[in-house]
Amino acid sequence: MKRTFWFFLLAVLLPAGAARAASTMEFATPAGSREAIVCRPEGTGPFPAVVFNHPSIVDGRGVQGAAARGYDLMGFCEALAKEGYLAFLPIREAVPQGGRFETYKEDYAAVVSAAVEHVKTLPGADPRRLALMGFSMGALAAVVAAPGRADLRALVLLAPAFGRGRMEEAAKGLPRLAAPVLLLVEQSDSRPIQRSVALLERELKAHGKEARVVRYATGGGHHAFYTVGPYWPDVAAFLKEKMR
16 A cells, blocks of 8 residues: 555544654564554653554454444544554555455464554653553454563553454463453443453452443443444553553
8 A cells, every 4th residue: 555545645634733753663573564653642751652453444444344243443542642652553464355354364473563662662651661462353362462462551452352252362371461351341242252351350369450340221232342332441541550
């Protein structure tokens, strides 16, 4: 995807006055070069940084196609920057995979890990204050990538995907997880999502990990996390506590 298209897309999708905080860049991963969207707070920093991992609708349809169906990736980028974080949003697929694509790929965790390493090198980023965040397939990729890392202050998971059983394998790495976890889900979400949350909650508790689980009853199912919504104050409070 050409950089000129990205800047056009940012200008279209970001609210007025927020475009100055957004840019795009390429970064290297074991799966090849990938694009990332970056939103910076006002000022010079150093800022705590959050790597935010999108759901599979972006893998399938791309950023613009996902936006056309209500998924506001840019809204998350802007919201994190407004909270004072340098937001780094890696785009896992170099080319959209198709409208019905919902498959977890093994290289997704490698892309996430590369994004965490890259954000440490950015001007204005504080490498000592890093968080990993993800929604749905992005949350599953974060669960795979986070164990064994000593550089994460927080792990935020929004409605993590079960990934046709892949979460069961990912959960085996939780004994090596060092970061505290915030796990959010809408009670009206699908059975596989509820199964994924229950599995993570059980395994985190069994291994004595610091974890907060919040179940909302506001409606909307999986789409409750398509935008920055009523749950956002819980995210902001958790990040503020762990990243200060």
